[in-house]
Amino acid sequence: MHTIFYFFNCFLLVRLFTQWSDDNNSSFKNNLLQAMGVFLLILPLVRSWGFVFLTLVIILCYQSFVLFTERRAKNLFWGRSLQLLFLILFSSCLYGMSGQNLQFSDSFTLLLSRCLSLNILTAPLELSTFFSLQLYLFGILITVQELNNIIRGVLRTIQAAPVKGDEVPQVDSEELKRGKIIGAIERILFFFFVMTGNYASIGFILAAKGFTRFRDLDDKNFAEYVLIGTLLSSSLSIFAAEFVKRVLL
Numbered sequence: 001m002h003t004i005f006y007f008f009n010c011f012l013l014v015r016l017f018t019q020w021s022d023d024n025n026s027s028f029k030n031n032l033l034q035a036m037g038v039f040l041l042i043l044p045l046v047r048s049w050g051f052v053f054l055t056l057v058i059i060l061c062y063q064s065f066v067l068f069t070e071r072r073a074k075n076l077f078w079g080r081s082l083q084l085l086f087l088i089l090f091s092s093c094l095y096g097m098s099g100q101n102l103q104f105s106d107s108f109t110l111l112l113s114r115c116l117s118l119n120i121l122t123a124p125l126e127l128s129t130f131f132s133l134q135l136y137l138f139g140i141l142i143t144v145q146e147l148n149n150i151i152r153g154v155l156r157t158i159q160a161a162p163v164k165g166d167e168v169p170q171v172d173s174e175e176l177k178r179g180k181i182i183g184a185i186e187r188i189l190f191f192f193f194v195m196t197g198n199y200a201s202i203g204f205i206l207a208a209k210g211f212t213r214f215r216d217l218d219d220k221n222f223a224e225y226v227l228i229g230t231l232l233s234s235s236l237s238i239f240a241a242e243f244v245k246r247v248l249l
């Protein structure tokens with residue numbers, strides 16, 4: 001079970017580094033580099049040439065869909081959300097129909113076991129613990145990058161963005177960048193609070209955020225931007241954490 005999350009984590013890590021910026025980087029060269037990065041990360045799962053071929057098919061189809069959506073989607077963030085949905089549905093269905101079981105290769109398992117045992121800090125850990133961490137990493141990557149795409153897609157659709165200037169209002173890009181980082185940290189905290197059952201701390205974070213933004217909330221547009229973003233960020237991160245808890249149980 002945890003190997004399928006490692007498979008998805010390879011794509012999610014590449015997406016985090018290549019799509020963190022709000023700019024469109026849909027060139028053929030960038031897509032080729034992304035495909036190579038994903039394939040190198042997936043190498044520990046390679047057990048046969050058939051698996052290599054199947055993986056290349058998935059990467060090729062996924063990167064083609066990325067190139068299409070990055071160029072054609074009117075709302076870039078909705079397009080990126082569709083990319084993730086396509087990856088999950090397409091790869092899971094293809095592996096299910098082929099009957100291919102995802103397993104780490106014997107050489108990688110042996111190498112990882114040796115590395116864990118030789119390091120004094122990781123010696124108490126077992127391989128099962130490392131593999132279980134893939135599920136936590138999956139949840140963190142989803143909350144940091146993928147949920148951000150959904151939130152920004154909603155904000156852009158309803159045109160709820162912070163503005164500056166009185167005579168000629170313009171979107172405040174600096175505030176959007178700060179909000180993006182604050183939202184990512186906020187969702188990570190919510191994720192771990194739910195995983196540990198510490199639900200009371202969620203209210204503390206929301207109260208602290210409201211206190212620091214108290215003066216700025218006099219602006220109706222800014223207040224709507226903060227409220228919508230906060231509600232979406234908190235609800236989606238809680239949902240993601242509950243999903244990970246269900247899988248672990």
